[in-house]
Amino acid sequence: MSKLGCKCGHVIRDQTDSLSYKAGFIPDKAFYPLYEEVYRNIGLFIESIKNNTRDEWIEAFFTSDYALLNLTDEQIVNDIFDRSYFETYRTMYQCENCGRIHIQEQRTNYFFSFLPDSAEARNVLDA
Ligand SMILES: [Zn+2]
Structure with a gap:
């Protein structure tokens, strides 16, 4: 994946390694x-x-x-x-602008988004 549009208007870019707003999960x-x-x-x-x-x-x-x-x-x-x-392996991203988590659905590769209930939940994917 290279770009994912967030509902807030921000474009999440995935064009390099070690992104602070990306995680892989099993x-x-x-x-x-x-x-x-x-x-x-x-x-x-x-x-x-x-x-x-x-x-x-x-x-x-x-x-x-x-x-x-x-x-x-x-x-x-x-x-x-x-x-x-x-x-x-599946991917999730956190929007750096609004904090939404976007989780990849397995079969369709569609990303479902979830909005955190606190602004403190930003950067939860950073190591
Ligand atoms: Zn966003």
Whole structure:
């Protein structure tokens, strides 16, 4: 996403990393299934290394083009995690002008907005 219009008229921009008004989240019902899938796939990757079938496993899990990238084990584990994580990950933004929270709906990618009842609720997504 690059821009999201808020009801107050402000345009929320997402064109860089480490935004103070953006957060990613995993819905609670998806949290444990996500990690179970990641742990299972990392375990299968480790088994393929032990069994000397690493290249075949990488090609089957990802693609033959991906297998040609000759990535390190660390990069492979990172991509195993990312593949599951970004299927589940959703985004929320807080409008810097009015404080509204915009939460991404999973199936449609529509953003529902919620207006805080206190001005002190601004910057709740900042680390
Ligand atoms: Zn706003």
